[in-house]
Amino acid sequence: MNRIRVYITGSCDGLDTLRQALSEHPDLDMVGWSENVLEAAPALTGGHLQCVLHATRSSTLPADELAQMREHTQAPIVILASGEASALLEQALDSDVADVLLLPQLADNVVFSIRKAAHVGRRLQAEGGHGRRGHILTVFSPKGGTGKTVTATNVATSFAKNDKKRTLLIDLDLQFGDAAIMLGVEPEKTIYDLVVAPGELDTEKLAGYTTRHSSGLDILPAPLRPEDAELVTEVKITRLLEVARESYDIIVVDTSPFFHGPMLATLDRTDELIVLCGLDVPTLKNVKLSLHTLDLLSFPGNKIRYVLNRANSKVGMKKSEVEQALGVKIHFEVPSDRAVPLAVNRGVPAIIADTGCDFSRAVRAMSKGLLLQGDGQKAKRRMFALAR
Ligand SMILES: Nc1ncnc2c1ncn2[C@@H]1O[C@H](COP(=O)(O)OP(=O)(O)OP(=O)(O)O)[C@@H](O)[C@H]1O
Numbered sequence: 001m002n003r004i005r006v007y008i009t010g011s012c013d014g015l016d017t018l019r020q021a022l023s024e025h026p027d028l029d030m031v032g033w034s035e036n037v038l039e040a041a042p043a044l045t046g047g048h049l050q051c052v053l054h055a056t057r058s059s060t061l062p063a064d065e066l067a068q069m070r071e072h073t074q075a076p077i078v079i080l081a082s083g084e085a086s087a088l089l090e091q092a093l094d095s096d097v098a099d100v101l102l103l104p105q106l107a108d109n110v111v112f113s114i115r116k117a118a119h120v121g122r123r124l125q126a127e128g129g130h131g132r133r134g135h136i137l138t139v140f141s142p143k144g145g146t147g148k149t150v151t152a153t154n155v156a157t158s159f160a161k162n163d164k165k166r167t168l169l170i171d172l173d174l175q176f177g178d179a180a181i182m183l184g185v186e187p188e189k190t191i192y193d194l195v196v197a198p199g200e201l202d203t204e205k206l207a208g209y210t211t212r213h214s215s216g217l218d219i220l221p222a223p224l225r226p227e228d229a230e231l232v233t234e235v236k237i238t239r240l241l242e243v244a245r246e247s248y249d250i251i252v253v254d255t256s257p258f259f260h261g262p263m264l265a266t267l268d269r270t271d272e273l274i275v276l277c278g279l280d281v282p283t284l285k286n287v288k289l290s291l292h293t294l295d296l297l298s299f300p301g302n303k304i305r306y307v308l309n310r311a312n313s314k315v316g317m318k319k320s321e322v323e324q325a326l327g328v329k330i331h332f333e334v335p336s337d338r339a340v341p342l343a344v345n346r347g348v349p350a351i352i353a354d355t356g357c358d359f360s361r362a363v364r365a366m367s368k369g370l371l372l373q374g375d376g377q378k379a380k381r382r383m384f385a386l387a388r
């Protein structure tokens with residue numbers, strides 16, 4: 001049996017004893033150890049690792065460190081913790097970690113966990129998946145002007161520019177989409193040209209119809225004429241999303257406030273649905289109605305992320321009242337910020353035009369949170385792959 005290449009980062013009680021035992025274990029090739037994740041970067045990148053053990057003294061999930069590690073390696077990560085870790089265990093269920101082990105442990109238990117994690121990693125590679133099946137993030141609100149396009153364009157730009165993710169923005173507001181305008185892009189081709197073009201859609205063909213934004217984001221804009229929207233059918237959207245998943249890490253879909261056919265096809269494939277709420281009664285009423293519709297469509301509630309836009313507006317309604325009215329928890333808050341309309345009118349996303357403004361900071365925090373959730377879904381798919 002080939003020995004499994006393992007690297008250890010971080011520290012916790014009992015780690016020294018475990019490291020010693022693992023270094024003597026015949027199944028493992030212990031590549032090294034670094035307490036500091038940043039210092040481990042070269043080894044994580046170039047080490048051909050099959051598993052990383054990350055030791056933590058934290059009682060919660062070390063999300064920042066995990067994100068740093070993910071910039072350098074796709075190897076499965078097993079967390080080692082000491083002390084009280086019930087919150088960590090809970091959060092790990094929804095994150096990109098293969099396993100959590102509380103020390104002290106028998107070395108054989110840890111070796112089994114490493115072998116299991118490495119096995120799943122190998123299997124995903126053999127399937128060509130690398131855990132890289134693109135993540136579909138759909139931005140929805142049942143009310144016009146709630147901030148769907150502002151959110152979709154800024155989050156997508158942030159993924160592409162700041163997180164260096166291969167990102168595609170699809171404008172599914174098929175009649176009046178304005179994602180391209182907000183990004184200051186004059187597209188030569190739109191989603192309409194793509195769907196009416198002859199021949200089967202594949203990744204190469206898709207690449208010929210997207211427009212590259214200076215941030216690195218690819219855009220598939222809405223049709224230029226509203227009457228062309230009806231040719232963008234459910235079947236076409238289904239195929240488009242399947243192909244896009246092969247080429248991109250993240251596909252952000254901007255939408256209109258309706259549940260039309262292409263939107264239903266998108267919902268079927270959505271990994272995370274951002275539902276935008278506002279601090280006003282009509283929006284709340286419509287959000288509530290659409291939650292009912294989503295329920296009738298059997299859309300899983302655990303895929304919904306509630307975002308409160310213009311959260312700081314002084315309009316006689318509070319976040320807690322929104323939560324109470326909808327019976328849900330708000331996941332992310334985005335403030336009202338003058339930088340947004342300024343950026344919209346310049347055709348430059350605020351996340352680029354004004355990186356330090358409150359809005360951009362909130363979008364950064366939100367995209368980071370969404371990425372972690374996305375990695376969590378991948379982890380679940382890995383578990384599923386193992387179970388098959
Ligand atoms: N957080 C914010 N701060 C300030 N202005 C905002 C914010 N969010 C949105 N806006 C403003 O509201 C306007 C409407 O936003 P946007 O176009 O994103 O809404 P939408 O939900 O996509 O609307 P539609 O349903 O018509 O497509 C934007 O032009 C923008 O200037």
Ligand SMILES: [Mg+2]
Nearest residue numbers: 148149173178
């Ligand atoms: Mg819009």
